[in-house]
Amino acid sequence: MIRPLSPTDVARRVARDIPDGSYVNLGIGLPTLVADVVGPDKEIVYHSENGILGMGPAPSPGEEDPELINAGKQPVTLLPGGSFFHHTDAFVMMRGGHLDVSVLGAFQVSETGDLANWATDEAALPPAVGGAMDLAVGAKRVLVMTTHTTRDGRPKLLPRCTYPLTAAAVVDRVYTDLAVLDLCPEGFVVREVAPGVTPEGLQAVTGARLTFAPDLTVVHPD
Amino acid sequence: MIRPLSPTDVARRVARDIPDGSYVNLGIGLPTLVADVVGPDKEIVYHSENGILGMGPAPSPGEEDPELINAGKQPVTLLPGGSFFHHTDAFVMMRGGHLDVSVLGAFQVSETGDLANWATDEAALPPAVGGAMDLAVGAKRVLVMTTHTTRDGRPKLLPRCTYPLTAAAVVDRVYTDLAVLDLCPEGFVVREVAPGVTPEGLQAVTGARLTFAPDLTVVHPD
Amino acid sequence: MIDKRVATLAEAVADVADGATVLVGGFGNSGVPVELVHALLEQGARDLTVVTNNAGSGETDIAALIRERRVRRIICSYPRSAGSVWFEQFWRAGEIELELVPQGTLSERMRAAGAGLGGFFTPTGADSLLADGKEVRVLDGRRQVFERPLPADVALIKADRADRWGNLVYRTAARNFGPTMATAAALTVVQVREFVELGGLDPEAVVTPGIFVDRVVQVAR
Amino acid sequence: MIDKRVATLAEAVADVADGATVLVGGFGNSGVPVELVHALLEQGARDLTVVTNNAGSGETDIAALIRERRVRRIICSYPRSAGSVWFEQFWRAGEIELELVPQGTLSERMRAAGAGLGGFFTPTGADSLLADGKEVRVLDGRRQVFERPLPADVALIKADRADRWGNLVYRTAARNFGPTMATAAALTVVQVREFVELGGLDPEAVVTPGIFVDRVVQVAR
Numbered sequence: 001m002i003r004p005l006s007p008t009d010v011a012r013r014v015a016r017d018i019p020d021g022s023y024v025n026l027g028i029g030l031p032t033l034v035a036d037v038v039g040p041d042k043e044i045v046y047h048s049e050n051g052i053l054g055m056g057p058a059p060s061p062g063e064e065d066p067e068l069i070n071a072g073k074q075p076v077t078l079l080p081g082g083s084f085f086h087h088t089d090a091f092v093m094m095r096g097g098h099l100d101v102s103v104l105g106a107f108q109v110s111e112t113g114d115l116a117n118w119a120t121d122e123a124a125l126p127p128a129v130g131g132a133m134d135l136a137v138g139a140k141r142v143l144v145m146t147t148h149t150t151r152d153g154r155p156k157l158l159p160r161c162t163y164p165l166t167a168a169a170v171v172d173r174v175y176t177d178l179a180v181l182d183l184c185p186e187g188f189v190v191r192e193v194a195p196g197v198t199p200e201g202l203q204a205v206t207g208a209r210l211t212f213a214p215d216l217t218v219v220h221p222d
Numbered sequence: 223m224i225r226p227l228s229p230t231d232v233a234r235r236v237a238r239d240i241p242d243g244s245y246v247n248l249g250i251g252l253p254t255l256v257a258d259v260v261g262p263d264k265e266i267v268y269h270s271e272n273g274i275l276g277m278g279p280a281p282s283p284g285e286e287d288p289e290l291i292n293a294g295k296q297p298v299t300l301l302p303g304g305s306f307f308h309h310t311d312a313f314v315m316m317r318g319g320h321l322d323v324s325v326l327g328a329f330q331v332s333e334t335g336d337l338a339n340w341a342t343d344e345a346a347l348p349p350a351v352g353g354a355m356d357l358a359v360g361a362k363r364v365l366v367m368t369t370h371t372t373r374d375g376r377p378k379l380l381p382r383c384t385y386p387l388t389a390a391a392v393v394d395r396v397y398t399d400l401a402v403l404d405l406c407p408e409g410f411v412v413r414e415v416a417p418g419v420t421p422e423g424l425q426a427v428t429g430a431r432l433t434f435a436p437d438l439t440v441v442h443p444d
Numbered sequence: 445m446i447d448k449r450v451a452t453l454a455e456a457v458a459d460v461a462d463g464a465t466v467l468v469g470g471f472g473n474s475g476v477p478v479e480l481v482h483a484l485l486e487q488g489a490r491d492l493t494v495v496t497n498n499a500g501s502g503e504t505d506i507a508a509l510i511r512e513r514r515v516r517r518i519i520c521s522y523p524r525s526a527g528s529v530w531f532e533q534f535w536r537a538g539e540i541e542l543e544l545v546p547q548g549t550l551s552e553r554m555r556a557a558g559a560g561l562g563g564f565f566t567p568t569g570a571d572s573l574l575a576d577g578k579e580v581r582v583l584d585g586r587r588q589v590f591e592r593p594l595p596a597d598v599a600l601i602k603a604d605r606a607d608r609w610g611n612l613v614y615r616t617a618a619r620n621f622g623p624t625m626a627t628a629a630a631l632t633v634v635q636v637r638e639f640v641e642l643g644g645l646d647p648e649a650v651v652t653p654g655i656f657v658d659r660v661v662q663v664a665r
Numbered sequence: 666m667i668d669k670r671v672a673t674l675a676e677a678v679a680d681v682a683d684g685a686t687v688l689v690g691g692f693g694n695s696g697v698p699v700e701l702v703h704a705l706l707e708q709g710a711r712d713l714t715v716v717t718n719n720a721g722s723g724e725t726d727i728a729a730l731i732r733e734r735r736v737r738r739i740i741c742s743y744p745r746s747a748g749s750v751w752f753e754q755f756w757r758a759g760e761i762e763l764e765l766v767p768q769g770t771l772s773e774r775m776r777a778a779g780a781g782l783g784g785f786f787t788p789t790g791a792d793s794l795l796a797d798g799k800e801v802r803v804l805d806g807r808r809q810v811f812e813r814p815l816p817a818d819v820a821l822i823k824a825d826r827a828d829r830w831g832n833l834v835y836r837t838a839a840r841n842f843g844p845t846m847a848t849a850a851a852l853t854v855v856q857v858r859e860f861v862e863l864g865g866l867d868p869e870a871v872v873t874p875g876i877f878v879d880r881v882v883q884v885a886r
Contacts, residue, residue, distance in 0.1 A: 021667045023876050043666050045830070045876065049547065050471040050617050053874045066473060067618040073472035080864025081830040083871035084616055086623040086651070087471070088555050091548030092848060095568055095781035098876050126535045127544050128524040129574065134548035137567045138781055168571035243446045245655050265445050267609070267655070271768065272692040272838050275653045288694060289839040295693035302643025303609040305650035306837055308844040308872070309692070310776045313769030314627060317560035317789055320655050348756045349765050350745040351795065356769035359788045360560055390792035562786030562804035564777070583783035584814070613869065648834065649870035
């Protein structure tokens with residue numbers, strides 16, 4: 001029986017790949033879960049593109065500062081050692097390759113590491129990009145955290161993205177509710193699968209052709 | 223009898239053209255004299271390209287701070303309201319057109335407003351440019367303060383510069399020991415002359431053809 | 445004597461012209477110069493190009509400017525939010541133009557304007573449709589798109605404290621676009637919480653030196 | 666746990682390789698990381714490209730590096746000063762290469778490297794012989810020259826105080842090239858006067874956030 005990972009379990013698995021001492025930007029949505037599950041043994045400096053390094057957890061109710069918000073516009077706190085800077089400098093950090101890890105959501109990822117996470121083909125909504133493209137091109141490692149398929153069961157890991165690209169050939173690793181996959185010269189290489197997931201089963205819900213690592217294991221979120 | 227203006231008198235004449243409240247950069251050498259003669263009725267904010275706004279006068283002997291220096295590497299002070307910033311921002315101010323006035327020295331100025339003030343044709347010394355080119359292209363008004371001729375009597379105001387250019391078509395006004403000249407579409411237009419200087423006499427020591435303003439006056443430094 | 449303090453919000457925005465390009469600071473609801481935008485609304489300038497990160501939300505500030513048909517064109521990175529109903533309605537009706545710019549490029553284009561540069565190449569967006577029609581060049585082994593400076597007539601920003609020279613410090617993440625916008629506009633107008641004496645700001649900690657600021661008005665919180 | 670403090674100057678520069686490009690902060694004698702440069706001299710790396718505003722003076726720091734034949738090439742804006750005798754002697758003998766860059770362009774090229782940009786157009790020097798061989802384009806009605814980023818292997822800079830995350834504040838005009846150089850090098854090494862506890866620097870007044878810093882060593886004044 002397939003037991004897909006919960007979003008929190010995927011976040012735990014991502015957290016394991018973030019080394020102590022890293023400078024990390026967590027994209028809006030699923031990626032923000034990562035901060036909640038990183039263990040206290042690691043000191044991670046979280047970056048927010050609106051001008052914060054050293055972001056701490058959400059404030060207690062009633063303690064919110066309406067101007068101290070993260071990129072998702074939620075109230076946050078600042079840790080000792082944190083700092084504020086202006087937007088242009090925040091993007092120097094991103095685009096300039098100073099972040100160790102960027103964790104992003106995705107609509108689609110291609111087997112060449114292309115990322116589509118800012119626009120669908122829906123023309124009824126105005127387009128909006130925010131910092132997605134800067135995050136995708138700049139970090140030393142770009143990790144994608146997403147469900148393996150769309151809500152209606154269509155694959156998100158594809159030979160080529162059909163949605164507008166955010167950036168080409170930037171994704172290093174993808175974490176889904178069903179698997180952990182690396183982007184390699186040969187395309188998607190599956191390193192780990194969720195409990196009960198078979199290679200055939202995973203391939204059936206994936207648009208791109210998968211390669212399975214010889215040492216394929218079952219995901220251990222912790 | 224010709225009475226050339228002293229460097230201090232030239233500085234006084236320049237100072238008269240600097241409006242109250244201006245942001246001003248004074249180049250190394252002669253231009254630094256200007257700060258000494260600006261009257262106390264004007265509040266001028268002096269900029270130094272090494273990262274200072276609101277520079278004050280030289281400190282009293284014994285009060286020097288070896289790290290608080292101006293672009294000429296002389297010890298200075300900071301006025302209340304002054305601020306420090308990094309070099310890149312200092313040049314944003316210069317190149318970005320934020321300075322009201324830049325006062326520069328010159329080896330040569332051409333009748334089209336070209337400025338040569340960083341290199342001669344002497345090959346024995348290594349070339350050095352510093353911030354000269356940034357100052358010349360960026361300020362809202364570029365004023366040149368120089369002797370009318372070289373020490374050996376050769377003209378500095380020329381049809382075309384023979385020394386390497388700092389920047390083309392940037393000079394607004396030239397102040398020499400003999401005259402005040404504007405750069406106009408027709409070339410050098412003489413506005414004021416030092417006591418005893420005749421049009422013919424001035425033309426004789428000038429390389430470019432001069433036009434004399436109909437309301438030509440004698441320089442009053444104060 | 446330099447004194448950039450003005451007494452009223454109305455005075456601060458009195459001469460914004462029809463057709464002006466106006467930079468408006470803020471990210472989400474942090475650092476938005478709400479009172480200055482409302483003063484601009486009252487002042488009546490129209491046919492504006494507004495440069496800002498978001499496209500307003502609810503019924504205040506930028507959303508109100510849009511609702512009152514003062515904005516011909518908006519240049520921003522993220523016009524969509526829970527409350528961006530006025531923008532969305534006008535956009536769907538074809539009554540407002542949108543230039544979508546990646547957030548870092550938006551900030552960097554304003555910086556280029558303030559820094560007197562002619563443009564820059566950036567990898568951001570170079571492989572996306574936001575590079576359509578723009579020059580793309582391979583530099584340092586990656587595709588990069590040429591982006592041009594984004595200067596403006598007016599910047600409206602919010603800071604925390606100022607002195608009469610217009611030196612500014614900000615508060616937490618409300619700093620966001622303020623320091624860059626201040627450099628990019630011909631006229632920079634700032635609302636602050638508090639005025640301090642000249643010399644009352646630490647010269648090592650001034651974030652926006654007064655050279656970039658034209659007018660400052662106090663708005664009590 | 667992040668702790669960028671190192672105990673000795675020798676440790677701070679231990680792995681600078683022969684052939685490295687090294688940014689050295691300072692303007693005149695203000696903000697020069699003298700002790701770090703001396704540690705580099707002792708460490709022995711040679712064939713260096715040194716990027717700095719001036720070319721050293723007297724017998725210390727950069728002048729000493731030149732005298733000891735460690736510098737193959739210098740990229741700077743103003744190599745000539747009263748005491749720049751070693752540089753001048755080597756330059757005349759053709760034993761050191763000089764790339765002369767206008768001061769603002771030098772700073773901006775390092776910023777471009779730190780900011781991940783592919784280059785920029787600037788009016789500075791566009792009409793001068795320093796634009797020879799470079800692309801010149803008319804933008805916004807003026808001639809502008811295309812300048813490329815200037816990245817480096819190592820930056821040696823001087824700050825005033827730091828915490829263990831590598832956050833930095835500077836002192837007066839000693840700040841100069843430090844904040845920009847810190848962004849442009851793969852390895853940024855800083856000498857400071859004093860360490861403070863984490864949280865001991867005002868988050869509103871940090872000038873160089875620790876993300877740009879790799880090692881910090883204390884040098885008593």
